[in-house]
Amino acid sequence: MLQLNRLGKVYGGSILCTALKDIDLTVDRGEFLGIMGPSGSGKTTLLRLIAALDVPTSGEVLIDGRNPHLLPRNELARFRRRELGLVLQDFNLLDTMTVEENIVMPLALEGVQYGEMAEKAAMVADQLGIGNILHKRVHEISGGQAQRAAIARAIIHGPGMLLCDEITGNLDSKSSQGVMEVLEAVHQTDGATILLVTHDPMVASYCRRVVFIKDGQLYNEIICGENRQHFFQRIMDTLSLMGGNIHDRMAFRLS
Amino acid sequence: MLTAPVMDTKVAAGFHLAETVIYLFSVLFIWFSMRAFLKSREHQFKLFLTFGMTPGQLKLMIFLEHMLIGLIGTMTGLTLSLSFVKMVLLIAENVVGLDFRLYFYFPMKALALTFGAFIALFAVLSVCAGLFLDRERWILFPQQWNKQSSKEPNASRPLAVSAPIFLAGGYGMALSLPESPSTFMIVCVVVSEAIGTYFLFDQLGVCIIHTYKRNRHFFWRRTNLLLLSDLANRMKDCARTLFMISILFMIAMTAIGMMAGYQGMIKNRISQENPFALVYASSSGNMRETKDVAEIERALEEHGIPFQRLQATIKELPIAKSNNSLRIIPASEFNAIARAAGNVAVAPTGTQAILVPNDDSQGPVQGTGGSTLRVGLLALQVTGVMEAYSFPDFDSYLVVSDDVYALLNDYTRKVSFHLFDVDDWRQTEGVARQLKQRFGPTGEGKVDFTFFSLTYTLGKIRQVYGGSLFALFFIGAVFFAASWSFLYFRLYTNLQEDQRKFAVMNTIGLTDQELSKVITLQLILLIFTPFFVALVHSSFAMMILQHAIQYNLMKETMAVLGAFLTAHVFYFAAVRSAYVKRVKQSITYP
Ligand SMILES: Nc1ncnc2c1ncn2[C@@H]1O[C@H](COP(=O)(O)OP(=O)(O)OP(=O)(O)O)[C@@H](O)[C@H]1O
Numbered sequence: 001m002l003q004l005n006r007l008g009k010v011y012g013g014s015i016l017c018t019a020l021k022d023i024d025l026t027v028d029r030g031e032f033l034g035i036m037g038p039s040g041s042g043k044t045t046l047l048r049l050i051a052a053l054d055v056p057t058s059g060e061v062l063i064d065g066r067n068p069h070l071l072p073r074n075e076l077a078r079f080r081r082r083e084l085g086l087v088l089q090d091f092n093l094l095d096t097m098t099v100e101e102n103i104v105m106p107l108a109l110e111g112v113q114y115g116e117m118a119e120k121a122a123m124v125a126d127q128l129g130i131g132n133i134l135h136k137r138v139h140e141i142s143g144g145q146a147q148r149a150a151i152a153r154a155i156i157h158g159p160g161m162l163l164c165d166e167i168t169g170n171l172d173s174k175s176s177q178g179v180m181e182v183l184e185a186v187h188q189t190d191g192a193t194i195l196l197v198t199h200d201p202m203v204a205s206y207c208r209r210v211v212f213i214k215d216g217q218l219y220n221e222i223i224c225g226e227n228r229q230h231f232f233q234r235i236m237d238t239l240s241l242m243g244g245n246i247h248d249r250m251a252f253r254l255s
Numbered sequence: 256m257l258t259a260p261v262m263d264t265k266v267a268a269g270f271h272l273a274e275t276v277i278y279l280f281s282v283l284f285i286w287f288s289m290r291a292f293l294k295s296r297e298h299q300f301k302l303f304l305t306f307g308m309t310p311g312q313l314k315l316m317i318f319l320e321h322m323l324i325g326l327i328g329t330m331t332g333l334t335l336s337l338s339f340v341k342m343v344l345l346i347a348e349n350v351v352g353l354d355f356r357l358y359f360y361f362p363m364k365a366l367a368l369t370f371g372a373f374i375a376l377f378a379v380l381s382v383c384a385g386l387f388l389d390r391e392r393w394i395l396f397p398q399q400w401n402k403q404s405s406k407e408p409n410a411s412r413p414l415a416v417s418a419p420i421f422l423a424g425g426y427g428m429a430l431s432l433p434e435s436p437s438t439f440m441i442v443c444v445v446v447s448e449a450i451g452t453y454f455l456f457d458q459l460g461v462c463i464i465h466t467y468k469r470n471r472h473f474f475w476r477r478t479n480l481l482l483l484s485d486l487a488n489r490m491k492d493c494a495r496t497l498f499m500i501s502i503l504f505m506i507a508m509t510a511i512g513m514m515a516g517y518q519g520m521i522k523n524r525i526s527q528e529n530p531f532a533l534v535y536a537s538s539s540g541n542m543r544e545t546k547d548v549a550e551i552e553r554a555l556e557e558h559g560i561p562f563q564r565l566q567a568t569i570k571e572l573p574i575a576k577s578n579n580s581l582r583i584i585p586a587s588e589f590n591a592i593a594r595a596a597g598n599v600a601v602a603p604t605g606t607q608a609i610l611v612p613n614d615d616s617q618g619p620v621q622g623t624g625g626s627t628l629r630v631g632l633l634a635l636q637v638t639g640v641m642e643a644y645s646f647p648d649f650d651s652y653l654v655v656s657d658d659v660y661a662l663l664n665d666y667t668r669k670v671s672f673h674l675f676d677v678d679d680w681r682q683t684e685g686v687a688r689q690l691k692q693r694f695g696p697t698g699e700g701k702v703d704f705t706f707f708s709l710t711y712t713l714g715k716i717r718q719v720y721g722g723s724l725f726a727l728f729f730i731g732a733v734f735f736a737a738s739w740s741f742l743y744f745r746l747y748t749n750l751q752e753d754q755r756k757f758a759v760m761n762t763i764g765l766t767d768q769e770l771s772k773v774i775t776l777q778l779i780l781l782i783f784t785p786f787f788v789a790l791v792h793s794s795f796a797m798m799i800l801q802h803a804i805q806y807n808l809m810k811e812t813m814a815v816l817g818a819f820l821t822a823h824v825f826y827f828a829a830v831r832s833a834y835v836k837r838v839k840q841s842i843t844y845p
């Protein structure tokens with residue numbers, strides 16, 4: 001499904017900054033992959049490269065054998081709104097619209113009928129627990145609600161691949177769990193491939209596999225075995241081995 | 256600015272008025288741009304205040320910043336305007352058709368005055384802008400949520416409906432104005448139009464957008480969602496600017512329309528009243544007649560202008576028992592001339608006479624037919640009156656049958672006219688100038704011939720009106736430029752917002768076509784609405800002017816408005832492509 005070959009990114013400017021270096025990664029169709037790493041390690045950069053929002057300086061991205069960076073721009077746009085669901089770190093909601101209007105955007109652009117759009121919007125909003133704020137404007141809602149609205153917008157069109165960057169950063173543990181259950185459901189019912197960037201080991205433990213990035217390079221990868229508690233523990237261990245930011249308090253969450 | 260010595264006092268007064276108006280508009284322009292500039296940096300200021308800057312420090316910073324901008328801006332403006340003045344002069348020479356050069360000089364005093372005036376303006380306005388900040392709540396509570404800007408703008412239905420009522424009412428009043436309207440009536444019309452126009456943008460526009468938004472099947476269709484979601488906000492924000500821009504456009508269009516109208520009217524009147532390009536009139540006893548006529552013919556031939564020479568001899572006779580005299584022309588000659596000039600022929604029989612009156616003359620045979628005039632032994636019956644223009648500057652005359660004409664031999668004077676009919680009188684300009692020089696000053700004193708040239712006379716008249724026409728043209732050009740820059744500025748205050756919006760849309764997936772479609776529609780609405788409002792207003796103003804000067808301005812109005820429209824379409828195209836480019840640039844495309 002998704003294949004990264006020796007992917008590298010160097011940010012230009014007065015000082016060059018190597019954000020990613022020679023990343024080789026293969027993600028199967030329908031996989032639920034977690035990506036972890038210290039702040040500034042290049043996780044967001046990786047997602048942006050996969051979504052073709054930025055150009056790599058070396059290597060290539062292949063999605064179903066096609067390189068999105070080589071698609072004509074209009075093709076790319078259509079690819080994004082049909083095949084891709086994107087939740088970025090800063091939510092990216094349009095603040096001149098209501099939450100509902102934001103959520104239906106990908107469907108509207110595809111020319112879906114009004115009734116169907118309204119129905120689907122109500123459905124995903126209910127799943128994510130934001131059904132009561134659909135008619136509010138974006139700056140009238142909280143950070144956590146905005147995050148869930150952005151998730152709703154990313155999954156409403158049933159994308160084949162979902163890229164999520166820090167989607168639980170503003171949520172308490174209960175809401176986080178709610179959001180993860182929704183993602184799990186999307187993963188299981190639609191068979192979507194999910195890439196999830198997170199700092200939260202509890203959130204990461206929902207994944208089947210977690211890769212660790214450090215200083216722009218792949219550091220380690222662990223696969224979920226039978227036991228989720230065990231998986232969680234191994235994530236914690238890897239994080240502390242790696243140094244960087246370890247959220248010790250997270251340890252209590254799962255218990 | 257321009258204080259060339261060729262200006263007469265009236266024109267100078269016009270320019271001083273224009274100067275004042277332009278300065279006032281600069282005040283408004285700078286004020287609005289300052290406010291917009293401060294608004295776009297509100298976020299930054301709030302952060303400064305949050306981290307402990309005092310409001311006093313903030314205002315000082317704003318003042319210093321604006322003074323710096325003002326200094327740089329005024330210097331650049333002065334440099335640019337010097338080159339612009341030269342350009343305007345060049346254009347004006349050609350458009351108005353001035354013969355003399357409008358010469359350019361380096362206006363030290365004017366430059367110093369302008370510099371001082373604008374620096375003072377910047378100082379006063381930036382202090383005011385600082386004081387205005389005190390009215391904003393965020394000066395005291397920088398982190399308080401600003402509800403106002405996030406709300407849907409409200410528009411009241413009654414006010415929205417009142418916009419067309421005010422507009423129609425104003426037009427109705429204007430149409431039913433009496434011959435000499437009082438100042439009060441004119442003020443009523445203007446105020447009613449102004450209110451109508453303002454509500455059109457502020458209320459009706461917003462209302463219409465709301466109506467579209469309420470229809471969700473429409474609103475949620477493809478890019479409509481993107482286009483309409485903030486259009487109402489934009490419209491409300493821009494209402495005041497759009498209103499002002501329409502007024503500026505209207506003044507520009509009306510001024511230039513008036514210029515073209517007057518010019519067209521003068522040209523038309525003169526060429527209509529003088530169907531022949533060249534006329535040589537000679538009193539009996541003029542020795543040079545044959546030589547001069549031959550010379551005219553040769554000159555025309557040399558220039559390769561095909562012509563037809565017509566001749567008429569008018570006899571001047573005293574009316575019995577009166578001090579007045581009559582001018583009489585035979586029907587055969589009159590008809591030949593009439594055919595060439597495109598007038599109808601006449602056929603007086605017996606002692607019948609047809610009166611051809613001249614508008615300006617107060618001759619003895621004014622009025623209608625039916626009267627009898629005794630000349631010599633004959634009694635002429637004036638059986639008809641007919642308008643015809645054939646001779647330049649001539650009194651009324653009578654057309655009689657050739658037989659009668661032959662009988663009238665006790666004339667006091669005989670004047671023979673040589674009329675040169677050419678296809679296009681504009682071609683005769685060179686010939687006329689050359690001949691004018693050859694013949695010397697004519698028409699006055701003892702000289703017993705006159706030489707008339709249509710192009711020459713028209714040129715003379717143009718020089719007389721040139722100053723006023725130039726003032727009109729100048730005012731129009733300045734106002735048009737002002738409205739364009741206002742509009743441009745206003746559009747660019749939304750650029751940041753749009754860049755963010757489309758960056759977000761890019762992550763969702765928006766094709767290039769969709770992007771430019773949304774931007775294009777949005778710009779069409781903001782660029783063309785005020786323009787069309789101004790177009791309607793100024794066509795109306797031209798209609799009223801047409802009524803006042805009793806001359807059909809249709810052609811001139813169409814030409815001027817057409818030219819404006821073309822220019823505006825190009826403006827739109829340029830702004831649009833620049834805007835689309837700027838928005839696309841801000842999106843990191845692969
Ligand atoms: N536009 C940019 N220009 C230059 N350098 C950049 C740019 N964006 C990111 N970087 C640099 O690239 C590196 C990786 O950034 P990235 O945003 O991918 O980190 P991250 O892993 O997402 O961090 P976080 O967990 O804090 O979100 C950082 O060192 C950052 O400074």
Ligand SMILES: [Mg+2]
Pocket residue numbers: 043044045089165
């Ligand atoms: Mg990041």
